[in-house]
Amino acid sequence: MWRSWTNRVEHLRVQIANAIRSVRSQVRWKPGSAVRHLLKRKLRGHLPSGATLDDYERTIWTVLRNLQAQVYLYRYGDALYVAVVAVVEQSHWLVMFAMDGVMESAYVVERPEYDLSHPAFECLGSLSEVMA
Amino acid sequence: MTNYDQLVAAYEVDVRFPDVSGMEHLEMLRIRSDIARGETHLTAEQRARLAEADKLLLQQARRFYQAIQRIADLEAWRRQQGTPPAHWWWYLDVLAQLPDLSPQETSGLAASA
Numbered sequence: 662m663w664r665s666w667t668n669r670v671e672h673l674r675v676q677i678a679n680a681i682r683s684v685r686s687q688v689r690w691k692p693g694s695a696v697r698h699l700l701k702r703k704l705r706g707h708l709p710s711g712a713t714l715d716d717y718e719r720t721i722w723t724v725l726r727n728l729q730a731q732v733y734l735y736r737y738g739d740a741l742y743v744a745v746v747a748v749v750e751q752s753h754w755l756v757m758f759a760m761d762g763v764m765e766s767a768y769v770v771e772r773p774e775y776d777l778s779h780p781a782f783e784c785l786g787s788l789s790e791v792m793a
Numbered sequence: 794m795t796n797y798d799q800l801v802a803a804y805e806v807d808v809r810f811p812d813v814s815g816m817e818h819l820e821m822l823r824i825r826s827d828i829a830r831g832e833t834h835l836t837a838e839q840r841a842r843l844a845e846a847d848k849l850l851l852q853q854a855r856r857f858y859q860a861i862q863r864i865a866d867l868e869a870w871r872r873q874q875g876t877p878p879a880h881w882w883w884y885l886d887v888l889a890q891l892p893d894l895s896p897q898e899t900s901g902l903a904a905s906a
Contacts, residue, residue, distance in 0.1 A: 697813055704806045737864055757816060765864065766814035771803075776820060779873065781865070 670734060670783065673741070676760055677734065677785070678792050680743050683762030685725050688718045690764050698766060707752065707769040721767045723749050724756045728789035733782045745788065746773055800828050801839050801846070808849040815861035818885075819870060825850075825882045847882075854888035861885065 683689075690698070699717050702708040708717060724730055730747035735757070742765055744757045753773045757765040770776045777784075785791050807821035828835070828843060835843065850857065861867050867886045870876075876883045 694813070697810060701806065701810045701813055701817075704809075705803060737866065740864070742864075757814070766817055768817055768820075770820065772823070775823065779870065 670785070673734070674785070674791065677732070677743050680758060680760050680762050681725060681732075681745070681788070681792065684756070684758050684764070685722060687762075688721055688764060689762055694764075698764075698768075702768060705769070707754075717767070720749055720754060721756050721764075723747070724754050724767070725788070728787065728792075730788040732785045732788055732791045733777060734785055735782050737781060744777070744782065746770070746777065747788075795827070795831055795834075797828065797831055797834055797839060800824055800831075801835070801842055804828060805842060805846045808846045808853075811853045811856035811860060813860070815864040818857050818861050819865060819867075822882050822885075826876070826880050829880060850882060851888065854885050854891075858885040858889040 695714055695717075699708070699712070699714050702717060703710050703712055708720070724745055724747040727747040727749075730745050733744040733746070735742040735744050741760050742757055743760065744755055746753055746755050748754075752769045753771075754767065755770045755773070755776070756767040759765060804821065804824050807817070807824065810817075832840075858867070867883070871883045874883075878884075881888070
């Protein structure tokens with residue numbers, strides 16, 4: 662039994678770092694979801710209209726290789742997700758995935774201070790700190 | 794200065810994708826609230842586009858809520874943000890329980906926003 666959520670988060674840091682490494686090596690989407698996400702990103706203007714899935718995944722990797730990116734743990738019930746936010750070409754990109762490395766989403770957040778202020782998001786620090 | 798045309802355009806895209814992450818839907822609901830706060834600034838053309846987008850959201854309330862339900866407690870988000878009842882789009886959990894709405898009913902609800 663965990664004495665506190667803080668203790669549990671400390672214990673989870675290794676798993677969080679492993680989840681980040683997993684997405685860094687391969688972006689894994691839920692079956693059939695990659696195309697939907699890509700199309701929405703293009704229609705929202707987050708990616709150019711000619712962007713490919715490779716371009717989308719390159720943006721995801723850019724976020725996950727930015728050592729200044731901020732890492733959050735999002736929890737909903739027993740489910741935990743890692744959310745990483747970094748600026749790419751003047752936009753705040755949020756990359757979110759489950760602890761097993763399967764993508765939840767990756768998109769531009771217009772107001773990160775608002776969207777990430779919900780208590781379900783816990784800021785763990787910069788990517789360099791989390792991966793240390 | 795808020796660009797309402799961009800907000801309406803973003804919302805129009807969002808309502809076409811009920812099967813992406815529920816986290817994105819929460820952002821969509823926040824965008825809809827931003828539009829509502831500046832509704833007096835909208836042109837007639839923007840209002841018409843907004844009403845059409847609202848209709849799409851209403852018609853697919855169940856699918857949007859299912860996606861949200863997988864990743865967030867909508868009622869808790871609503872409570873945490875002090876969402877006013879007039880912002881009906883934050884009540885997808887309630888709307889999802891309703892029998893399928895006729896086109897006339899969705900038009901009526903969307904127009905009353």
